[in-house]
Amino acid sequence: MNKLLTIAQNDLRVAFKEKSIWINLVFLPTVLIIIVGLANGAGGSNIPRTTVDVYDHDQSSLSTQLLDSLRELNPNLILCPMDNDPDNRCKLTDKSLDIDTSQKRVEENIISAIIEIPHGFEEMLFRGEPTKLIYRSDEDITQQSVLFQTVQAATSRISGASVAGRVSAYALSQADIPNINTNETLASIFYQTANTLWQNPPARVNYRLAGSIEAGGGVSGFNQSVPGMGSMYVMFTVLAGATALILERKQWTLQRLVMMPIKRWQILGGKLTARFILGMIQYAVAFGVGTVLGVRFWNNIIGILALMIAFSLCMTVLAFLVATVVKTDAQAASITLLLALMIAPLGGAWWPLEIVPDFMKVAAFATPMGWAMHGYNQLMIYGGDLTDIVLPVLVLLVASAVMFGIAVIRFKYE
Amino acid sequence: MRYIVEARGLVKTYKRKDGTTVHAVRGVDLDIEKGEIFSLLGPNGAGKTTTISMISGLITPTHGDAKIGGYSITKAPIEAKSIIGIVPQEIALYPDLSARQNLEFFGKLYGMSGKALAHRVDEVLEFIDLKERQRDRIDTFSGGMKRRVNIGVGLLHKPQLVYMDEPTVGIDPQSRRRILDTVLRLRDEQRMTVLYTTHLMEEAQELSDRVGIIDHGKIIALGTQGELTQQVGEEDRLIFSIGEHVVSQDILKRLKSEVAGVTDVKYEKVDLIAIEEPKGEGDMVVVDKRGTGTLTAVRSGQTYEGVITVLAKRGRKALPHIINLLDGAGVEIQSVEVREPDLEAVFLKLTGRALRD
Numbered sequence: 001m002n003k004l005l006t007i008a009q010n011d012l013r014v015a016f017k018e019k020s021i022w023i024n025l026v027f028l029p030t031v032l033i034i035i036v037g038l039a040n041g042a043g044g045s046n047i048p049r050t051t052v053d054v055y056d057h058d059q060s061s062l063s064t065q066l067l068d069s070l071r072e073l074n075p076n077l078i079l080c081p082m083d084n085d086p087d088n089r090c091k092l093t094d095k096s097l098d099i100d101t102s103q104k105r106v107e108e109n110i111i112s113a114i115i116e117i118p119h120g121f122e123e124m125l126f127r128g129e130p131t132k133l134i135y136r137s138d139e140d141i142t143q144q145s146v147l148f149q150t151v152q153a154a155t156s157r158i159s160g161a162s163v164a165g166r167v168s169a170y171a172l173s174q175a176d177i178p179n180i181n182t183n184e185t186l187a188s189i190f191y192q193t194a195n196t197l198w199q200n201p202p203a204r205v206n207y208r209l210a211g212s213i214e215a216g217g218g219v220s221g222f223n224q225s226v227p228g229m230g231s232m233y234v235m236f237t238v239l240a241g242a243t244a245l246i247l248e249r250k251q252w253t254l255q256r257l258v259m260m261p262i263k264r265w266q267i268l269g270g271k272l273t274a275r276f277i278l279g280m281i282q283y284a285v286a287f288g289v290g291t292v293l294g295v296r297f298w299n300n301i302i303g304i305l306a307l308m309i310a311f312s313l314c315m316t317v318l319a320f321l322v323a324t325v326v327k328t329d330a331q332a333a334s335i336t337l338l339l340a341l342m343i344a345p346l347g348g349a350w351w352p353l354e355i356v357p358d359f360m361k362v363a364a365f366a367t368p369m370g371w372a373m374h375g376y377n378q379l380m381i382y383g384g385d386l387t388d389i390v391l392p393v394l395v396l397l398v399a400s401a402v403m404f405g406i407a408v409i410r411f412k413y414e
Numbered sequence: 415m416r417y418i419v420e421a422r423g424l425v426k427t428y429k430r431k432d433g434t435t436v437h438a439v440r441g442v443d444l445d446i447e448k449g450e451i452f453s454l455l456g457p458n459g460a461g462k463t464t465t466i467s468m469i470s471g472l473i474t475p476t477h478g479d480a481k482i483g484g485y486s487i488t489k490a491p492i493e494a495k496s497i498i499g500i501v502p503q504e505i506a507l508y509p510d511l512s513a514r515q516n517l518e519f520f521g522k523l524y525g526m527s528g529k530a531l532a533h534r535v536d537e538v539l540e541f542i543d544l545k546e547r548q549r550d551r552i553d554t555f556s557g558g559m560k561r562r563v564n565i566g567v568g569l570l571h572k573p574q575l576v577y578m579d580e581p582t583v584g585i586d587p588q589s590r591r592r593i594l595d596t597v598l599r600l601r602d603e604q605r606m607t608v609l610y611t612t613h614l615m616e617e618a619q620e621l622s623d624r625v626g627i628i629d630h631g632k633i634i635a636l637g638t639q640g641e642l643t644q645q646v647g648e649e650d651r652l653i654f655s656i657g658e659h660v661v662s663q664d665i666l667k668r669l670k671s672e673v674a675g676v677t678d679v680k681y682e683k684v685d686l687i688a689i690e691e692p693k694g695e696g697d698m699v700v701v702d703k704r705g706t707g708t709l710t711a712v713r714s715g716q717t718y719e720g721v722i723t724v725l726a727k728r729g730r731k732a733l734p735h736i737i738n739l740l741d742g743a744g745v746e747i748q749s750v751e752v753r754e755p756d757l758e759a760v761f762l763k764l765t766g767r768a769l770r771d
Binding site: 003006007010013014017018251252253255256257258259260261262263413414 | 467470471472473491492493495496498500502504505506507508509510511515519520522523524525567
């Protein structure tokens with residue numbers, strides 16, 4: 001093990017003797033993190049807010065609860081005119097708001113939809129009579145929008161609570177309990193209880209809106225650019241190991257090591273360990289820059305570290321594999337550059353995968369970068385936890401193991 | 415134990431991509447005694463480096479095995495390699511690191527550390543005469559200095575056996591002289607055994623206690639220089655340099671048939687490599703005869719030199735007759751060299767080719 005570490009230490013020393021390493025390790029990633037972060041909307045939410053005109057004809061406590069549910073489910077939602085602010089984010093004019101005006105606003109893409117809560121909404125719901133919420137939009141009905149799903153979710157919640165209240169009241173009335181209130185009063189009490197319980201339902205869909213601002217999170221373009229550019233530069237730094245390995249064979253230092261009293265796995269282990277450490281240093285630089293730029297990730301540090309380790313390992317093994325395929329250091333340099341420049345954008349390092357066509361979203365998962373970025377996005381944008389990165393980490397580790405197996409068979413020391 | 419290297423039946427074959435098989439080494443048996451300088455002499459591509467690569471554990475033999483200090487290189491490679499110090503033909507050093515950093519790194523891999531390592535590195539730097547430049551990066555060194563550090567790395571752990579694979583390739587005559595002296599010092603002062611490969615007969619002759627001549631992957635002759643030259647009898651070699659003059663086959667046949675004692679005649683063109691810039695057209699310039707280290711002066715613009723090699727019994731007696739015959743045929747002789755039987759002659763006799771071919 002000592003010899004392995006000695007080799008790794010020496011390789012790191014050789015790598016840091018190259019003055020240009022600081023440009024690739026620190027300067028360029030920092031610049032790109034800032035530029036790509038700003039391009040992806042840093043300094044504010046990069047996701048446009050969804051504006052909706054609301055006509056609450058009922059003005060009841062239930063209709064107010066429905067609107068609160070909408071806001072809670074989708075923090076990007078602006079309900080007009082009630083959520084308007086001094087900057088007039090609802091883009092209202094002097095003309096009073098009516099359905100026709102709102103219809104025009106939909107056509108002009110000022111708002112995304114109109115929601116009408118009918119008169120008697122609360123009363124009819126408590127009585128168990130059917131009532132309809134009106135949702136107007138010009139969106140494609142075959143592809144339900146996030147907004148439509150939000151409205152459906154909020155309505156289901158209120159309907160569910162209402163049904164639960166009525167079922168409970170009916171059950172009590174059948175139980176022949178003396179001094180009991182009327183069914184309507186009971187239904188109201190049970191509804192309130194059910195609605196409260198709904199706020200933390202026993203079973204729920206892990207419903208997240210792409211790009212929405214998680215409570216207390218503060219997502220910006222840097223949440224995309226820090227792991228994205230960090231991972232891309234990990235690729236550059238680590239894949240350069242292929243060139244280094246070929247160079248060592250060319251300058252015969254690798255053969256000299258083989259002819260010394262050292263086991264071959266120690267030589268290979270030392271070489272790969274050095275590259276892996278360089279990858280982790282590269283990540284540390286990128287996330288350090290991210291910290292300065294206000295990206296918060298410490299609450300997910302274990303998950304982030306797991307992804308860093310898995311991706312760096314995967315790239316280290318990929319570099320090793322490349323070294324078994326190419327013959328010269330020039331070929332190695334070209335192939336690694338090509339790989340990095342292809343895999344980085346394809347895997348979502350440059351921009352969020354949400355904005356790319358469906359076939360590219362699928363293609364992203366054919367790359368290690370795609371899995372890594374999926375994991376980082378889960379933790380840093382969608383507010384996920386460790387369970388959300390189990391699959392990406394596993395995929396990266398399995399890919400590493402498979403590539404390592406192939407590379408070990410193919411690698412020639414002499 | 416008398417022998418430090420005992421190689422038996424070493425064979426190395428490669429498969430080319432086109433499916434053909436290359437027999438790089440075809441069954442080498444080799445015993446090297448402790449404390450001797452043993453040279454493996456042969457032309458480029460003869461199998462010297464492949465043989466040494468098998469003995470040093472870099473490549474696995476297709477067949478056969480070698481014992482180093484009693485340890486099999488295939489079965490106990492770590493123990494065997496601990497006995498060997500390697501000096502590859504290439505400058506196997508990290509060019510971005512200093513001489514000292516290179517020595518320290520490889521020293522650590524030989525299991526040294528702390529003060530013992532620092533002390534040994536100092537000793538080696540002293541031995542290779544590079545103490546003054548120890549902090550300088552390798553890529554700032556001259557070819558000869560790099561070669562010396564390359565040797566130094568191989569000596570770090572005070573090995574019983576040092577492999578030196580053509581350590582004088584591509585360096586100037588002065589540096590070459592220095593390296594040859596170093597090899598002799600390893601045997602005489604450090605009591606090390608040296609396995610030395612070269613394609614230069616002069617080096618093998620100067621350094622070796624014993625020589626193995628290798629060609630086409632087989633050792634074709636083995637013994638002391640005296641033992642080997644006895645194989646070619648009493649023939650002297652007369653070497654005539656004739657500038658760019660071309661000699662006909664007819665003249666060569668006449669030399670063999672008309673001059674008493676001549677047994678073989680050969681004509682060849684030797685490429686000349688200028689090692690200084692000519693001052694003007696027709697001036698004399700110093701040239702190297704195709705990297706052999708043999709320097710001569712020729713008129714600038716001359717790219718090759720015609721050389722007639724005559725093998726003759728009692729060469730000095732035959733010399734005037736040969737000169738007369740060549741003179742009569744209009745061949746202008748520029749210089750004549752008479753050589754007693756040597757390893758070049760042995761190689762010529764055994765293979766029908768010169769070592770340079």
